[in-house]
Amino acid sequence: MTRPKRRRRTRLDPSLRRREILEKAVVLFARNGYGRTDVETVARSLGIAKGTVYLYFRSKRELFLAAVEYAVRRLTEKIDEEVRQASGPVQKVKALVGAHFRFFDEDQAFAEVIAREGGEFRTRAETTYDSIHTHNARRLEEIVASGVGLGVFRRTDPRETSEILANLLSGTIYAHPYGHRTGKVADAIEATMKFLLHGIAAGAGNGTRNALKRRRK
Amino acid sequence: MTRPKRRRRTRLDPSLRRREILEKAVVLFARNGYGRTDVETVARSLGIAKGTVYLYFRSKRELFLAAVEYAVRRLTEKIDEEVRQASGPVQKVKALVGAHFRFFDEDQAFAEVIAREGGEFRTRAETTYDSIHTHNARRLEEIVASGVGLGVFRRTDPRETSEILANLLSGTIYAHPYGHRTGKVADAIEATMKFLLHGIAAGAGNGTRNALKRRRK
Amino acid sequence: MTRPKRRRRTRLDPSLRRREILEKAVVLFARNGYGRTDVETVARSLGIAKGTVYLYFRSKRELFLAAVEYAVRRLTEKIDEEVRQASGPVQKVKALVGAHFRFFDEDQAFAEVIAREGGEFRTRAETTYDSIHTHNARRLEEIVASGVGLGVFRRTDPRETSEILANLLSGTIYAHPYGHRTGKVADAIEATMKFLLHGIAAGAGNGTRNALKRRRK
Amino acid sequence: MTRPKRRRRTRLDPSLRRREILEKAVVLFARNGYGRTDVETVARSLGIAKGTVYLYFRSKRELFLAAVEYAVRRLTEKIDEEVRQASGPVQKVKALVGAHFRFFDEDQAFAEVIAREGGEFRTRAETTYDSIHTHNARRLEEIVASGVGLGVFRRTDPRETSEILANLLSGTIYAHPYGHRTGKVADAIEATMKFLLHGIAAGAGNGTRNALKRRRK
DNA sequence: AATGAATGAGTATTCATTCAT
DNA sequence: AATGAATGAATACTCATTCAT
Incomplete structure (x- = not known):
């Protein structure tokens, strides 16, 4: 009942083909987005046939999930x-942020697929x-804990702090696709590090001012 | 030929009906998610007919957008x-975070619809x-600028800082649906504020303050 | 994402529509056959849209099954x-055969759909x-039993006999679509009845009757 | 680029391979059933590749037809x-039934493929x-005719009778896959023969014979 | 205003068949 | 001869949208 035509025929190493599709x-x-990307398009833009995609991924959903995982x-x-x-803790945090x-x-x-997935299959356990x-x-919990131990970081609950830091990073991911960032990457990292290390309060050498604050309170 | 009874739903104040649907x-x-919610379902779960939804919203997309906007x-x-x-700047930031x-x-x-939308219509300018x-x-830029002016906040670029703060908040939104948070809301706010004000570094001049803090604990 | 066109609009009584499709x-x-009949064709040949069929039957399979059941x-x-x-037993058997x-x-x-189904969904319990x-x-078991009781039928195991009779009828169904039958329906019924009542053996005591028959011819 | 090993199956006598596939x-x-059996499956369950099947059969349809014919x-x-x-006519009929x-x-x-085919390609002339x-x-027509000639069978139209007998046999085929049969094969054959020879009627002049039979039991 | 039957474009998925290796 | 990756036509099914009632 089916009468196939022919076209390309680039026999490819399965493993390469898979990655290529991914x-x-x-x-x-x-x-x-998931809903507006059809398998046909994925195939065509690779110059292969739709069926080929299904040779490597059981379904569109699986393809999507594999892509995100990738x-x-x-x-x-x-x-x-x-x-x-x-x-060192500071450098490690910076490495993570960077x-x-x-x-x-x-x-x-990549940023987008990751950010996007939440919107799709909610049922996935994780x-x-x-x-x-x-x-x-x-990762952050380890680093923070070690940093606290070394006296490099303020004495805070590592878990709590690491969650907040992780949130900050997540926010960064989601913000990214929308171009919310000033300057170059290096500057952004620097700014974020400064923020994350010292916060926004006029602290440290700000002794005097802090003194004031303390009194007010 | 047999044209049976039709249950005509009680006419409702258009404005109320609209909000109800929303x-x-x-x-x-x-x-x-958008893709797996169909208009029929929205209507049915309100006990009204599909057509009625279209009386208030031109299209599914518009309904979704209106819902997010709402x-x-x-x-x-x-x-x-x-x-x-x-x-005061600190209280205002805290109010925003809170x-x-x-x-x-x-x-x-609500958190989810907002977080979700990004995945759908990317074409939307904003x-x-x-x-x-x-x-x-x-909001944050204003607050930060004023705080810096009052000497309450460290001298940083208000725009840059506010972006980072906004990212932190965004991260909070996205993290929320997944239950990443320890303790009660009040505690989370407190922790976030502390983080955002002082960062995680065991600040130099903070010695005194930290020393005090430690003792208090 | 979908932009429907319009065409017919013959609002029909659901029950009528259902039967019509059936x-x-x-x-x-x-x-x-099942495999070479697509839903589109069923719809088109009724002048309705494919979707309409799915309004009354959950799936092609269900439609087929409903058709057979019908x-x-x-x-x-x-x-x-x-x-x-x-x-009377004899008349009842004849009624059934007829x-x-x-x-x-x-x-x-009708004969064909019934005969055909066996080839499709084998999983169906029955x-x-x-x-x-x-x-x-x-039905036959009852009739045969009663016939045996009345002395009209030979003393046989009603269940066994009814199975054989049922097989004969089934054979009739399957043979039908292929046009294996000589003469008119009435003749076929008559012939089948004679066969089923007396078999093909030139019975011993049948001598007289057969003799007569032979002469008549 | 990496063109890995291919397990070349042992070359087999073409004729054997053909029968094996069949x-x-x-x-x-x-x-x-035809529709739910794919060539891939046939090949795989033989441990050969899909392409190999096409080496022996031009198409799936041809394979199916060949299988039925076989x-x-x-x-x-x-x-x-x-x-x-x-x-002798009676023994011959019994042989056929048996x-x-x-x-x-x-x-x-085998029973099923044969019974099934009707549902598939209706276009086939026969x-x-x-x-x-x-x-x-x-076959039956010959036997019946000869039996009638020998006075073993009642005087009926051989064609008509053979059609009915053929129907009975067909019914048997179709009934088989569904397990409609009581007892052992030998019994079933016996019962069918009795039925087919004498029918179910408590024959008029059969008195004598039946009397004898009854006693024997 | 409200209804829900009708519509049909859109798409995921299958699988017979081909053919480069 | 054998292989199995590649192909793409064929189709079941969904669901946003319309509109007769």
């Missing part, structure tokens, strides 16, 4: 890598967003 | 209200998320 | 009706064919 | 064989079912 999917889902893995790997190489900024700066599409958040929170 | 839409879009307006109104009533926390705590659904972010950033 | 489905499934009900009702009106012959003669399509067979077997 | 096809088509040939050969070996029962009893799958029916009818 990367294109990331870009397209990022650009147009993006996430890239991010978390980068984070872990950079954090590992940094030494990894985020640079990652989303370099690959807008959303991708969630997994990044958790990943970050864990 | 509120149900918020809940449903929040729960299931949620946003609620939030921004609450924010503005609370900020206005607070006095408004966020309490809003999303009280109405999960996403809802975006509009909240911008709204917050503007 | 009857067309019977004909089409009969003519082309055909079956028609047959069994006819059978029961005629059997009820007949008096109902079959006439039914399939009058509505070839196939339609099966349900007819069982229906017939039950 | 037999597997019979089983699978029987079990799941099943039919088996049946008709068995029938002819057994009928030939039997002597061949059916035993065939379908031994190979359910269905498989049809060809069996015809085959049987022809």
Whole structure:
């Protein structure tokens, strides 16, 4: 009942083909969202047939999920890598923050797929967003705890603090696609670090002023 | 030939009916996302007919957008209200932060529709998320600028700082649906404020203050 | 994302519409089989839209099953009706046989859908064919038992005999679509009855009767 | 670029391979029907590749038809064989009936493919079912005619009678997959023979014979 | 205003068939 | 001969939108 025509025939290494599809999917889902990206489009923009996509992914949903996971893995790997190489709590936090900024700066599409997924399949026990958040929170908790131990960080509850820091980073992800950021990445990292280290209160050498504050209270 | 009875629903004040639909839409879009919420469902769960929804909203898309806008307006109104009533930069920031926390705590659904929209219509010049972010950033810029002027806040670029603060708040929104938060709202607000005011660094000149704090504990 | 066009608009009584679709489905499934009858075709040949069919039947499969059931009900009702009106075991058997012959003669399509279903969904606990067979077997068992009681029928195991008779009838159904039958319906019924009553053996004591018969010819 | 190993299946005698595929096809088509049996499955369950099937059969349809034909040939050969070996009309009829029962009893799958085909390609001038029916009818016509000539069978129209007998056999085929049969094959054959020879009527002049029979029991 | 039957464009998915290796 | 990746026509089904009642 079916009478197929022919066209391309680029026999490709399955593993390469899979990645190829995945990367294109990331870009397209990022650009147009799940609902407005059809499998046909993904295939066509790779010059392959729709059926081929289904050779590697059971369904559109699975493709989407795989794409998100792919993006996430890239991010978390980068984070872990950079954090590992940094030494000292402050530098490690900076590495984590920097990894985020640079990652989303370099690959807008990745940022978007990640940010986007929440909107789709809610049933998934753990959303991708969630997994990044958790990943970050864990890393940060270690760093903060160690920093507190070393007297580098203020005495706070590491868990609480790491959650807040993770929120800040998440906010950064979501804000990114919308271009909310002034200046260059390096500046943004610097600013965020300063904020995160010292807050906005006129503190430290601000001794006098703080003294005032304290009295007012 | 047999044209049976039709249950004509009680005519309702158009304005009330509109709001009624809007509120149900918020809940449903929040729960299931745009793509998996159909107009029929919205109508049915209100006990009205599909056609009726179209009497109040030109299209599903418009309904969704209206629903998000409705949620946003609620939030921004609450924010503005609370900020206005607070006095002094620190209190105003706290009011803003608090408004966020309490809003999303009280109405999960609202938080979700807002967070969700980004994933849908990307073409919209300004996403809802975006509009909240911008709204917050503007309010914060004013507050920060005034705080800096009063010497209450560290001398930073108000715009840059307000963006970071806005990101922190956004992160809070996105984190909310996933239950990432320890303790009660009040505690979360407090922790966030402390973080945002003083950061995490064991500040140099903070020695005295910290020493005091530690003792108090 | 969808931009519907318009066309017909014949608002019909749901119940009528349902039957209308059902009857067309019977004909089409009969003519082309399940696999080669698409919902679009069923709809088009009624001048309605595909979606309308799905308004009355959840799926193609359900439509098919409903169509078969519809055909079956028609047959069994006819059978029961005629059997009820007949008096005496022989007349009742004849009524049952006759109902079959006439039914399939009058509505070839019905015969086919029924015969066809076996090939489709095997998972169904009870196939339609099966349900007819069982229906017939039950009716026949009663009749045979009563006939044996009255001394009209040979002493056989009613269940066994009714199964064989039911098989004969089933064979009749399946043979029908292929035009295996000589002469008119009435003749076929007569021949089948004679066969079923007396078999093909030139019975011992039948001598006289057979002799007569031979002479007549 | 990486073109990995390919497991080249042991080359097989073309004729054997063909039969191997055929037999597997019979089983699978029987079990799941034409529409729900895909070529891939047939191949996989033989441990060969899809393409290989196409080396032996031009198309799925052809494979199906060949499978049915294969099943039919088996049946008709068995029938002819057994009928030939039997002597005398009654024994020949019994041989024919017996061949059916035993065939379908031994190979359910075969019974089903044959029964099933009707539902598929209606366009075929002569269905498989049809060809069996015809085959049987022809054989029976000869036997009946000879039996009538010998005075063993009642004087009936051989064609008409053979059609009815063929229907009975067909009914048997269709009933088989659904397990409508009591007792063992031998009993079923016996019962069918009795029925087919003497019918169900408590024959008038049968008195004597029946009396005898009853006593024997 | 309200209803819900009707519509049909849009899409995910399957699977027979081909063909480069 | 054998393989299985690639192809794309065919289709079931959904659901936003319309409109006759």
